[in-house]
Amino acid sequence: MADTLIGAAFAVLGALCLAVQSLTIRLGTKTHRVTDVVAAMFAVNLLVLVPLAGVAGYPDYGLTPGGVAAFAVAGLLGSLLARFCYFHGIARLGASRAEPLKALFPVFAGGVAVLALGESLSLALAAGVALLVLGGAVVALDSRATSATASGQRLRADLAYPLAAALLLGVDPVFTKLGLATGTTPLVGLTVRVVAATLGFLAYLGWRRVRDGVGWRPRANRWLVAASVANTGYLGAxxxxxxxxxxxxxxxxxxxxxxxxxxGAALFLQREERVTARLGVAAVLVVAGAALVVRG
Structure with missing residues (x-):
């Protein structure tokens, strides 16, 4: 019971770090590109995690080829591709609209569990999925009604970014669980995940340099640094x-x-976003739906 309470406290801390990350990314992307956000985040992740894992795991890091592969795939899906999609969603829709859509990932996680792992579809799971979908629909409706977002085909493209992040985050835990099942400690596994995602990001930058023939220099400001620190705190928690x-x-x-x-958007981002009552309803629906999906 004590371990569960401590774990719950870490989860709440992680949720708070996620919120700080989202709000500061919204401010940071006003003047910087998503590529700058991702670069800053990987830099801070590595600066913190590599030394900690190197000391804590020495001399036996418990790594196996299967574990490394599982954490690497989780990193490419969740720490690279999902980040790009989610951060683009924040830049285009705002944090208060992108977050409820990204939080639909239990729908996809439940689908993977039913289709790939043969798990059954319980009544609670079905009800949770219905609430999540309803919450997402409310966000989409709210986005169409406000002048703070685009309209028509552009809006549909903008909504696709956080939804794609939800899909990737729904598949990511399957590989994370496979990696942890090999006996690797969470800290070492997390570091492998971030290193693999960073290598994928560097490969993308190299490909873009060859394609465009133009170099890229990362830029950062206080908001991107704050988002990177918050993300590192979230991963650890x-x-x-x-x-x-x-x-x-x-x-x-x-x-x-x-x-x-x-x-937070209603309190601190009043100039950047218009938070409506519908968004509050959507947030409650998403939280309730996620709880039912996981418990179902």
Whole structure:
């Protein structure tokens, strides 16, 4: 019981870090590109995680080829591709609209569990999926009604970014669980994940340089640094929570970040976003749906 409570506390801390990340990215992308955000985030992740894992895991890091492969795939899906999609969603829609859509990832995680792992579809799971879909529909409706977002085909493209992030984040935990099942400690596994994602990001930059023939110099400001620190805190809290508490406890508590983001946007981003009552309703629906999906 004590471990579960500690894990729950780490999950709430992770949700708070996620909210801070989302709100500061919204401010940072006013003057910087998403590529700058991702570069700053990987730099801070590596600066913190590599030394910690190197010291904590020495001399036996418990790595196997299968574990490295699983964490690497999780990193490419969740720490690289999902970041790009989600951050583009924040830049285009705003944090208060992108976050509830990204939080639909339990829908995809549940679909993977049913289709790939043969798990059954319970009534609670079906009800949770319905609430999540309803919450996403409310966000889409709210986005169409406000002048702060685009319209028509452009709006549909903007909505696709956080939804793609939700899909990637829904598949990511399958590989994370496979990696942890090999006996690798969470800290070492997390570091492998970030290193693999960073290598993927560097490969993308190299490809873009060859394609465009133009070099790229990363830029950062205080908001991007704050977002990077918050993301590193989230990753550490998330893996610490999973190490101490069941997924059924951790995932719904992480979903509280949706409420934090909507409240934070209403308080601190009044110039950048118009937070409506519908967004508050959507946030509550998403949190409730995530809880039902995980427990179902």
């Amino acid at each position: 998330y893996y610490a929570a999973l190490d101490r508490a069941p997924v059924a406890v951790v995932t719904p508590l992480l979903g509280v970040s949706t409420l934090f983001v909507v409240a």
